[in-house]
Amino acid sequence: MRINDYYLEEQALHAQLELLQKRMGPAGLPKSSLGDSVGGGGEVNIMEQFHQLTELKSNIFDLKEKAVECELDVMRCIFNISNPKYRAVLTERYINRRDIYAISLIYKSLGMPNNSINYIKRLLRKAEEAFYEKNLK
Known part of the structure; x- marks a missing residue:
């Protein structure tokens, strides 16, 4: 994968994370816990929401590590010149x-x-x- 691919995937995961956080808002309220006009949570139980949130944050961290490793490899190659x-x-x-x-x-x-x-x-x-x-x- 190219470095930019990792960053694009990270941005997509951040969008999923924001959507999940909006869905985690209190059920029955007109606005989510983030203040958006999207309805509150209640669609998924709290443990499932927590599991999804933890998994997304872990995926984002892994992608950042891979991107940094790629950048270091590219920098090593550049400094061979x-x-x-x-x-x-x-x-x-x-x-x-x-x-x-x-x-x-x-x-x-x-x-x-x-x-x-x-x-x-x-x-x-x-x-x-x-x-x-x-x-x-």
């Missing part, structure tokens, strides 16, 4: 999840002479080639 410019652009793109435009703005704010989007694209392409050559051969 000897060129510091390549390491910097790969870190910004794949660890910090910045797009080409955001990276060019960072370069501009640092006073780097080459900060055009085309330069960043070329640099990223060369960095990716170095990454694959160093880590995947």
